[in-house]
Amino acid sequence: MSHFALTIIGRDRPGIVSQVTEILYRLGCNIADSSCSILGGQFAMILIISHPEYTDRESFGGAFAPLEENNLSVFLRTLRPGGEKHPHLEGELCMVSVYGSDKPGIVYRVTKELGERKVNITDLNTKLIGSEERPVYVMMLEAVLPPELNIAELEQTLKSLKNELQVDITVRAIESVEL
Amino acid sequence: MAAREIRIYPDPVLKTICSPVTIPDDSLDALVQDLLDTMYQSGHSVGVAAPQIGDTRRVVVVDVSASKLGRDENHGSLVMINPEILDREGKKTMREGCMSVPDYTGNVTRAEMVVVQFLDRQGREQVIRASGFEAVAIQHEMDHLDGNLFLDRVSNLKTDVFRRKKR
Incomplete structure (x- = not known):
């Protein structure tokens, strides 16, 4: 089909x-x-x-x-045959929150770091909030880490971006449990 | 006694309201053993409810002691017959999945602490206070006894952070 x-x-x-x-x-x-x-x-x-x-x-x-x-x-x-099939992703699931005063390049710089480390983004949402005078940018994404990368390492990697972009970034594990 | 096959939705037994155990007998003990075998032999399961193996008596087993999330706070291997929640406190959201609903997960908010009354395998009245992951597991398994799946409890889409009232 x-x-x-x-x-x-x-x-x-x-x-x-x-x-x-x-x-x-x-x-x-x-x-x-x-x-x-x-x-x-x-x-x-x-x-x-x-x-x-x-x-x-x-x-x-x-x-x-x-x-x-x-x-x-x-x-x-x-779609090419097989294009409807969900790939099986191994590795830790995490949530990344990025927010700060709005400026160009927040999405690009963060996702570039992720892409270069083979972090697979599975969901991403951004929203411009705050007032017109003081706009705040919020990005939330879920991603699957490659097996060789853990959450602490990723957080460390994103730390330099945090200073450079003057945004807050947190990474945390999503605890997915099968009951 | 042996591990039994996990029933998968839309098996109607999963939407059945289970009946309280009235007279403990050998078949009850056999059911308990099958639930434990099914839970432990799956390797990763932390709880199984009777309807998940096709039995409509109010019995669940829970053991989170081997899991990362429940290791530090648990009551070990729990057999709960006719369990009732007497009290609940706090809120805890976890992304739940279920062996009876493969390939789907959802964020579910449940009580962070529950006081549960039940009969143990020997038929003795027990009351325990469970919290954290163990509390979540107990509530998830007990839901099965009323025909509720986690799908009935999903509190929000995972991107709910942006949904809020207009200012």
């Missing part, structure tokens, strides 16, 4: 999810993993979908045209 990544974004209002999922339901699509959230004033949907017969984007024809007419942007990506 072919899988597709479907991304939809537009000004938030009630009814977007039902309009999208009605179309998918009528087409005979399955929704596997999905994540939807409000970012700014926009509602953003990311869905991994599958269809027993469809093989490429042309198969969908003009099915998403009604969404475009409602001012939603639609993007469809055909």
Whole structure:
């Protein structure tokens, strides 16, 4: 079965999810993993979908045209076989919090350090909070450390960035327990 | 006696409200042994409830003594028959998973401390005060006796930090 990544974004209002999922339901699509959230004033949907017969984007024809007419942007990506499968990640799971007065490069500099150490970011959220005069930037991310790296080492690595960017950074283990 | 297969949702036994044990008998002791065997043989489990092995009596076993999180504060191997929570205090959020719901985890907030009354394997009344990870494990396993899975308790999406009331 072919899988597709479907991304939809537009000004938030009630009814977007039902309009999208009605179309998918009528087409005979399955929704596997999905994540939807409000970012700014926009509602953003990311869905991994599958269809027993469809093989490429042309198969969908003009099915998403009604969404475009409602001012939603639609993007469809055909996944290569296996692209829907969640990779198994070994290593410690951690949460990284970064916050401080807003300045350019916070996300880039932090994630560059992580990327260079093969830290795999699994979730990332940022938000601009505070007042207009004193904006504060907050970034929260979850990541899986490579087996050769532990949390204390990562925290040490990020310490120099903390001084350089004048932000607060904490790293802590996420205790995931199977009961 | 032996380790038994863990029932996986949507097995209806996992949504069943279990019945109190009235008369202790040999079959009860066999159930207790199977629960313990199932827990210890899985290698990583810190608790199993009767419905997870297909039995609808109110029995759970918990042992967090070998886990990193429970090592320093625990009551060792606990067999709890007809357990009731008498008191609870505080809050503790952990990312829980469950052998009966593979491949999914969620943040669950539970009491940090519980006082639990139960009958032990010999049928004696016991009251213990458990806290931390052991308290969480007890509450998770006891939930199974009422047909509740951690999915019924997820308190927030993991990105909840940004969700708050508008100023």
